Amino acid sequence: DTEVTQTPKHLVMGMTNKKSLKCEQHMGHRAMYWYKQKAKKPPELMFVYSYEKLSINESVPSRFSPECPNSSLLNLHLHALQPEDSALYLCASSQPGSYEQYFGPGTRLTVT
Amino acid sequence: GEDVEQSLFLSVREGDSSVINCTYTDSSSTYLYWYKQEPGAGLQLLTYIFSNMDMKQDQRLTVLLNKKDKHLSLRIADTQTGDSAIYFCAESSGGYNKLIFGAGTRLAVHP
Numbered sequence: 001d002t003e004v005t006q007t008p009k010h011l012v013m014g015m016t017n018k019k020s021l022k023c024e025q026h027m028g029h030r031a032m033y034w035y036k037q038k039a040k041k042p043p044e045l046m047f048v049y050s051y052e053k054l055s056i057n058e059s060v061p062s063r064f065s066p067e068c069p070n071s072s073l074l075n076l077h078l079h080a081l082q083p084e085d086s087a088l089y090l091c092a093s094s095q096p097g098s099y100e101q102y103f104g105p106g107t108r109l110t111v112t
Numbered sequence: 113g114e115d116v117e118q119s120l121f122l123s124v125r126e127g128d129s130s131v132i133n134c135t136y137t138d139s140s141s142t143y144l145y146w147y148k149q150e151p152g153a154g155l156q157l158l159t160y161i162f163s164n165m166d167m168k169q170d171q172r173l174t175v176l177l178n179k180k181d182k183h184l185s186l187r188i189a190d191t192q193t194g195d196s197a198i199y200f201c202a203e204s205s206g207g208y209n210k211l212i213f214g215a216g217t218r219l220a221v222h223p
């Protein structure tokens with residue numbers, strides 16, 4: 001099983017809202033990632049968690065707040081977003097030291 | 113710095129072979145990858161190659177790596193309509209497997 005699940009599939013939120021994206025995997029992977037993909041662009045790394053600790057933050061604005069409550073779950077908390085934050089948010093996981101990174105289907109976020 | 117470049121579009125006839133090309137700049141890249149993305153979907157890992165290899169074959173897919181020229185290619189044999197998608201080349205290096213993607217090549221397969 002190489003499945004990474006993400007909820008919700010679609011999300012529309014206003015600039016004053018607070019919402020969360022959820023990512024889950026049950027492959028025993030201990031590294032999890034958030035990527036942002038704008039339309040017609042490649043994915044860009046936002047955050048990396050390794051063994052539930054934040055290892056990489058690619059200078060992401062503080063209105064994006066990641067959380068890794070356990071080894072299977074990764075959240076991305078959103079607050080006071082801007083319309084330019086509208087994108088496909090992709091979660092991925094891998095085993096630390098492994099080079100196979102598996103992606104979820106993404107959450108398509110629209111900020112109005 | 114790190115940079116990955118791909119041609120943006122490729123059109124092939126069903127049954128022909130497709131060859132998608134990629135160049136990268138980071139000589140310390142450890143692994144090089146090919147991902148497939150269908151419309152509205154996430155990324156599917158197709159195959160990857162370690163930087164000390166020059167070829168890898170997996171069913172209809174053949175990856176060629178020219179490390180001297182920093183050139184990677186993906187050949188899809190007997191291309192089918194289901195192969196229509198965007199194909200991303202990516203490189204990684206470092207302990208956290210940070211992926212740097214190319215812009216993606218849109219493959220269109222026509223009858």
